[in-house]
Amino acid sequence: MKLRLGLCLVVGVTLVVLLGPLWADLLPDTIHWDDMAVPPDATYWLGTDVMGRDLYVRTLQGGQVSLSVGLLATLVSMLIGVGYGMVAGYVGGRVDAVMMRLVDVFYALPFLFLVILLMVFFGQHLWLLFVAIGCYLWLDMARIVRGQTLSLKHQSFVEAAHALGQSHGHILRRHILPNLRGVVVVYATLTIPQVIMIESFLSFLGLGVQEPLTSWGSLVNEGAENMSVAPWALLFPAFFLSVTLVGFNLLGDGLRDRWDPAMTNKAK
Amino acid sequence: MLNTLLKRVLWGIPVLWLVLTLTFFLLRAAPGGPFDQERVLAPDVAQLVAEKYQLDQPLFHQYTQYLQAIVQGDLGPSFQYADHSVNDLIALGLPVSLQIGFWALCVALILGVTLGMVAALHANRWPDLVAMLVAVIGISTPNFVIAPLLILWLAVHWQWLPVGGWAGGEWTHLILPVLTLSLPFIAAIARLVRGSLLEVLALPHVRTARAKGLSSAAVMRRHVLRPAMLPVVSYLGPAAVGLMTGSVVIEQIFGIPGLGRYFVQGALNRDYTLVLGVVLVIGLMMLLFNLLVDLLYRWLDPRIQESS
Numbered sequence: 001m002k003l004r005l006g007l008c009l010v011v012g013v014t015l016v017v018l019l020g021p022l023w024a025d026l027l028p029d030t031i032h033w034d035d036m037a038v039p040p041d042a043t044y045w046l047g048t049d050v051m052g053r054d055l056y057v058r059t060l061q062g063g064q065v066s067l068s069v070g071l072l073a074t075l076v077s078m079l080i081g082v083g084y085g086m087v088a089g090y091v092g093g094r095v096d097a098v099m100m101r102l103v104d105v106f107y108a109l110p111f112l113f114l115v116i117l118l119m120v121f122f123g124q125h126l127w128l129l130f131v132a133i134g135c136y137l138w139l140d141m142a143r144i145v146r147g148q149t150l151s152l153k154h155q156s157f158v159e160a161a162h163a164l165g166q167s168h169g170h171i172l173r174r175h176i177l178p179n180l181r182g183v184v185v186v187y188a189t190l191t192i193p194q195v196i197m198i199e200s201f202l203s204f205l206g207l208g209v210q211e212p213l214t215s216w217g218s219l220v221n222e223g224a225e226n227m228s229v230a231p232w233a234l235l236f237p238a239f240f241l242s243v244t245l246v247g248f249n250l251l252g253d254g255l256r257d258r259w260d261p262a263m264t265n266k267a268k
Numbered sequence: 269m270l271n272t273l274l275k276r277v278l279w280g281i282p283v284l285w286l287v288l289t290l291t292f293f294l295l296r297a298a299p300g301g302p303f304d305q306e307r308v309l310a311p312d313v314a315q316l317v318a319e320k321y322q323l324d325q326p327l328f329h330q331y332t333q334y335l336q337a338i339v340q341g342d343l344g345p346s347f348q349y350a351d352h353s354v355n356d357l358i359a360l361g362l363p364v365s366l367q368i369g370f371w372a373l374c375v376a377l378i379l380g381v382t383l384g385m386v387a388a389l390h391a392n393r394w395p396d397l398v399a400m401l402v403a404v405i406g407i408s409t410p411n412f413v414i415a416p417l418l419i420l421w422l423a424v425h426w427q428w429l430p431v432g433g434w435a436g437g438e439w440t441h442l443i444l445p446v447l448t449l450s451l452p453f454i455a456a457i458a459r460l461v462r463g464s465l466l467e468v469l470a471l472p473h474v475r476t477a478r479a480k481g482l483s484s485a486a487v488m489r490r491h492v493l494r495p496a497m498l499p500v501v502s503y504l505g506p507a508a509v510g511l512m513t514g515s516v517v518i519e520q521i522f523g524i525p526g527l528g529r530y531f532v533q534g535a536l537n538r539d540y541t542l543v544l545g546v547v548l549v550i551g552l553m554m555l556l557f558n559l560l561v562d563l564l565y566r567w568l569d570p571r572i573q574e575s576s
Contacts, residue, residue: 120535121298224416238413245408
């Protein structure tokens, strides 16, 4: 049930965000001088903000940015995490111990503070946002992938591949990686809402996505500043943001219940 | 035992050093300086200012000087708040942040554990479903969304609570920040407690306890709660990190003069020493807190000591 509800929410939000702008004939950054802070009506479906910009188009455009940041930064964290975890688990021994000790150290650091610094100093670039968030969120993935690799390593098909004289690179690519697919998909799904949350957190502080682009976080920020004049400018982006996060979290939870081998023998 | 403790403390030193070094050079690589203002300073004035704060020295020299000062407990002068040392500013901000963080953690633990227990004891019936739905929504709603909504509703519309500010730590000013800061953690803890309680309740030693006729309250108290709390205890470390970062937003929204605000303001103003000082204090607190959590964990689960 979780899985289905989550999937519906995610697909629904994505479709609305991608296709919604096709029905609107307004532009996201046109300023309607006579219609500032107008509540939702027939022309402005979600009202306008205090600068007279249409919120329907802006919310959807912000959604496109938030979702793509979510996907791309998750990809970055996935690449780092899977690579790191696979090597640590496969090589094992002292290398593994040092690599995982490093992950422990990173866990204890207030990493987001460094990300904030990075964005303050070198911000204004979307790609930096992907990389910074991706570099921050790879730890969980690395841990889980390492655990899986460790148990896969001792399976007989890997030993057979060794006996056939296949190289380590080949074994990692052809025998280990395909078997990690399930776990990676599950945890990537759970990373997406975290990324979106961090992106909107940074944008809320004014450090993430910059004008004229917008994201749900920046919209919530603007809405919160003027909430006594135009509460709808806060409510609609906040609603979209929360629904998306609930959707991805449910989807990830559902997938984990179904696929993660560590979960199958536990009480669900 | 003492040995592992000492090891943990010694591990902390290189970690702190790494963070400080990273932050130091990140700050210096950033464009702009602490005294860049709209009105450009006269060259000789700029020269004097740079000399006063030793900004004219070679970078590596500044770095070693800074590390030496830190070892002696001196975090240097603030560049932005003239006449204040970073030590002063942290002495002002830290108690405020600690107070909010402490209460938020307490609220999160009490409400989270209660909610999780209710859910687990009524597993798959309506209290469980309601509690878990609330938890998913709680985890998925960022606190910078909840905070303005609560302000709008409780402070602006009903005027029950102050909109923001600190007022010397009066309790009415604490309620909203603490509540919003703790909400996501209430949700996360509730989910953890539910999961681990269900797992522990299915263990053989619990069945034995029931079979020998203990009341369910006694089974709970003596045989279930302690092992079921283990995941919560190990979650406390990440939770503390989350509380720290959450407080940046909370302090910004409610206008509270804590460490998080100093950090963001300091970064925006290129107040090198202030940012470094805050990073150092936060790093130190994280290490201490993780140490405490470790000790608590060992006390709850004595099996750990044998294996390490």
